Amino acid sequence: MKKTIPLLIVILGGLIFVAWAFSPHYLIQEVFYNQFYLPWIYAASGFAMFLGVISLSMMHSNKIKRRAPKWQYSYLFFAGFIVTALAGFIGGTQKGSVLMWMFENMQMPMSATMFSLLAFYMASAAYKAFRARSPEATVLLVAAIVVMLAQVPLGVRISRHMPAISQWILDVPNLASKRGIALGVGLGSVATSLKILLGIERSYLGGGD
Amino acid sequence: MNLFERMQKLDRRWIYIVVALAIIIPLMIPYDSDNVTTPPTENLYQMIDSFAGREDRAILMSFYHDAATMPELFPMEVAILRHAFERNVKVFALTWSPAGAPIIEFAINTVKEEFPDIQSGVHYCNFGYKPQAFAMILGMGDNIANTMNTDAEGRKLENLPIMKGINNYSEMNLVVEFSGSVAGMSWVTYARPKFGLNVAVGVTAVMAADLYPYLQSGQLIGMLSGLKGAAEYEKLVDIFAAYRDPMIDYSITVDEDGNKILPGRPFGREILNDESSLALSKITTQTKAKFTADQYAAFTAKYPEHLTLLNSLRSDEEGLAVIDVTQITPDMRDQMGEVLFRELNQLTRNTLYKFKVARIGMNAQSVAHIMIIVFIIMGNVGYFIQKARGAKD
Numbered sequence: 001m002k003k004t005i006p007l008l009i010v011i012l013g014g015l016i017f018v019a020w021a022f023s024p025h026y027l028i029q030e031v032f033y034n035q036f037y038l039p040w041i042y043a044a045s046g047f048a049m050f051l052g053v054i055s056l057s058m059m060h061s062n063k064i065k066r067r068a069p070k071w072q073y074s075y076l077f078f079a080g081f082i083v084t085a086l087a088g089f090i091g092g093t094q095k096g097s098v099l100m101w102m103f104e105n106m107q108m109p110m111s112a113t114m115f116s117l118l119a120f121y122m123a124s125a126a127y128k129a130f131r132a133r134s135p136e137a138t139v140l141l142v143a144a145i146v147v148m149l150a151q152v153p154l155g156v157r158i159s160r161h162m163p164a165i166s167q168w169i170l171d172v173p174n175l176a177s178k179r180g181i182a183l184g185v186g187l188g189s190v191a192t193s194l195k196i197l198l199g200i201e202r203s204y205l206g207g208g209d
Numbered sequence: 210m211n212l213f214e215r216m217q218k219l220d221r222r223w224i225y226i227v228v229a230l231a232i233i234i235p236l237m238i239p240y241d242s243d244n245v246t247t248p249p250t251e252n253l254y255q256m257i258d259s260f261a262g263r264e265d266r267a268i269l270m271s272f273y274h275d276a277a278t279m280p281e282l283f284p285m286e287v288a289i290l291r292h293a294f295e296r297n298v299k300v301f302a303l304t305w306s307p308a309g310a311p312i313i314e315f316a317i318n319t320v321k322e323e324f325p326d327i328q329s330g331v332h333y334c335n336f337g338y339k340p341q342a343f344a345m346i347l348g349m350g351d352n353i354a355n356t357m358n359t360d361a362e363g364r365k366l367e368n369l370p371i372m373k374g375i376n377n378y379s380e381m382n383l384v385v386e387f388s389g390s391v392a393g394m395s396w397v398t399y400a401r402p403k404f405g406l407n408v409a410v411g412v413t414a415v416m417a418a419d420l421y422p423y424l425q426s427g428q429l430i431g432m433l434s435g436l437k438g439a440a441e442y443e444k445l446v447d448i449f450a451a452y453r454d455p456m457i458d459y460s461i462t463v464d465e466d467g468n469k470i471l472p473g474r475p476f477g478r479e480i481l482n483d484e485s486s487l488a489l490s491k492i493t494t495q496t497k498a499k500f501t502a503d504q505y506a507a508f509t510a511k512y513p514e515h516l517t518l519l520n521s522l523r524s525d526e527e528g529l530a531v532i533d534v535t536q537i538t539p540d541m542r543d544q545m546g547e548v549l550f551r552e553l554n555q556l557t558r559n560t561l562y563k564f565k566v567a568r569i570g571m572n573a574q575s576v577a578h579i580m581i582i583v584f585i586i587m588g589n590v591g592y593f594i595q596k597a598r599g600a601k602d
Contacts, residue, residue: 038344045340049307093311095318103276103311111276119577123228124221127584131592141589145582151414151437152575153242163245170421178422 003205010204014197057081143169213598216591224584231580235572241491244571246481249424250441253409253431255476256383257289258449260298262469265374267299269384271396272316275308278389278413283316284439284567285411286387288446290320291564294327295450295473299371301381303336303345303357305392310338310361319563330360330369337361342395350378350404378404383430387411391419397428411438436574439567446564447490449476453555455500456507460548489558492565492572498532498556505530508556515545 020028060074087098094100132138149155150166195201260266270289274282293300302313313335321327329335336357339345348356353375354366366372375381384406386393393410400406407430410420414435423429433442450473453459459472480486500508505523509516518541522532534553542550562569 034348038341038348041341041344049340093314095314100311100314104315108276108279112280115277116280119232120225120228123577123581123584124224126581127219127224127588128221130585130588132589141585145585148578148582152578153244153571154575154579156243156245163247167247170418171425174418175421175425178419182422 003202006205007199007202011197011199014193018197143173213591213594216587217595227580228577231576232573235576236569239492239569240572241493242568242572242575243487244437244440244444244568246441246445249432249434250438250445251476253385253433254292254442254445254449256407256409256430257292257298258296258476260383261296262471265380267301267371267375267381268293269301269303269381271384271386272302272304272309272313273306273386273388273390273392274312275306276312279312280570281413281435281439282387282389282411283312284436284570285433285442286312286316287319287563288439288442288567289385290316291323292442292446292450294320294324294332295446297332297469297471299375300333301336302333304338305340305342307338313337313361323561329362330364331371334366334369334371335361343399346395346399347403349381350400350406352377353381378406383407383409385409385411389413389416391416393420393429394423397423401428436567436570440571443565443567444490445476447558447560448480448486449474451555452489453552455504455556458511459552490560490568491558492560492568495557495559496533496535498534498553499526500530500556502530512545512549515549518545
């Protein structure tokens with residue numbers, strides 16, 4: 001019973017959405033989806049956000065209580081959360097507000113800095129690990145160099161054919177492999193979905209079976 | 210330890226320093242370079258441009274990303290907004306992520322500063338953050354005003370002037386999804402087959418390869434990939450949308466037949482391939498407005514009351530009449546008025562920093578790419594020499 005009811009909910013929910021995806025009938029498209037499902041989902045999304053805030057706050061407060069490793073940073077979470085929320089609620093989100101100032105001068109540069117670290121890791125990895133150890137690795141290396149050169153204005157100065165060669169690499173060998181992967185993922189998703197709908201796949205219920 | 214062994218064991222901090230310098234120096238010292246435009250960028254540009262001046266057409270910009278991916282995506286958003294504002298294209302904006310809401314505000318405000326006539330609710334409309342993307346995507350296919358209900362400022366959509374002639378995807382016929390993922394596929398899955406919506410994406414460079422299949426199949430009508438895509442779009446806007454002909458009087462907005470006269474000019478392959486058009490998209494500071502004899506005569510004819518002043522500023526270089534805007538004193542500026550001053554500045558073909566960020570970034574990326582290639586070659590040379598020596602021993 002403990003597993004049968006959740007299983008039935010999943011199967012029923014899944015079948016309803018299969019019907020919604022494939023049937024243009026008024027009952028499923030208008031009555032179920034527009035009149036019943038949409039209003040519910042709007043209400044639920046607000047609660048989901050609320051649940052997220054509660055969950056995150058509980059995690060950090062527990063961390064502080066237990067003096068878990070790096071617990072001091074949890075105070076920063078609360079500081080950031082409270083200050084940002086107050087700035088938004090009190091000052092609004094329009095141009096010139098405290099929230100926008102914080103966004104432009106704190107969040108934007110800090111987030112961009114984290115993202116830009118990628119360039120340093122890539123350069124280091126390229127130097128340390130990108131070796132032509134086998135014919136396949138050599139092909140990969142040459143393709144990478146051509147695409148990298150064609151991406152920048154300097155590449156066009158080296159040869160006007162560079163963008164065309166790069167485009168061919170992206171359009172032909174790259175696409176062949178991408179399509180193969182996409183088809184594999186698609187078929188896998190369909191098979192997994194069917195297994196869940198038919199109650200064969202139950203690992204999401206927990207308990208190991 | 211010989212040189213090649215040292216090369217193999219080079220401390221990564223040296224690599225970090227070289228990469229940092231390779232990026233910082235070109236950012237601080239901009240130089241003119243040509244970003245050759247590619248079909249995915251050109252197709253998107255042409256699609257947006259085909260909506261120019263039309264009451265019954267609009268584009269939707271979906272800002273589905275946070276601040277981390279802004280260095281790559283923000284210049285694209287600014288370039289497209291600039292294009293739309295220059296060419297009188299209606300713009301709607303939304304985000305599926307709460308973190309995207311301030312980015313919409315920031316992007317619109319950044320561009321709007323240069324377009325004093327552009328108004329919220331008339332020329333653009335920000336829906337703000339909306340949860341439940343799938344429901345919204347499908348709902349807008351039936352009716353935008355009913356689905357979105359209000360804009361980010363809480364105004365009822367049905368009362369806004371921008372909604373005149375805009376009901377659903379038949380009119381708001383193009384969406385551009387900006388993200389650091391394959392989120393644009395939601396539009397391809399739900400809105401394109403059912404409503405015939407045209408979908409384009411602006412993505413970070415690392416995600417571009419994942420989206421090429423959809424581009425080739427035609428499910429995506431265009432794609433801006435990373436900073437390069439943004440740089441290409443900036444260039445197209447400079448050459449076409451922001452172009453001003455000295456001989457045309459842009460204060461006249463309607464021709465004799467009642468048709469709208471739009472600033473800028475339509476996309477043209479021959480213009481793009483013409484070497485002289487590169488002068489329109491320079492990123493170094495430009496201060497001189499240059500005219501042929503005919504252009505100068507036509508230009509001064511628009512401002513007969515300022516002819517003496519313009520002649521006093523004029524000098525001749527290589528057979529062209531030249532006006533250097535740095536020679537204009539505050540008194541002269543007061544005398545000539547803001548309209549003439551702005552037009553002269555536009556004719557210098559100088560681009561504001563915020564409208565050339567991606568191209569400046571591409572210069573840095575050029576050097577960084579070359580550095581990475583050099584690193585790869587050096588690493589391999591060291592590896593093979595060391596391997597050959599090991600085999601010999």
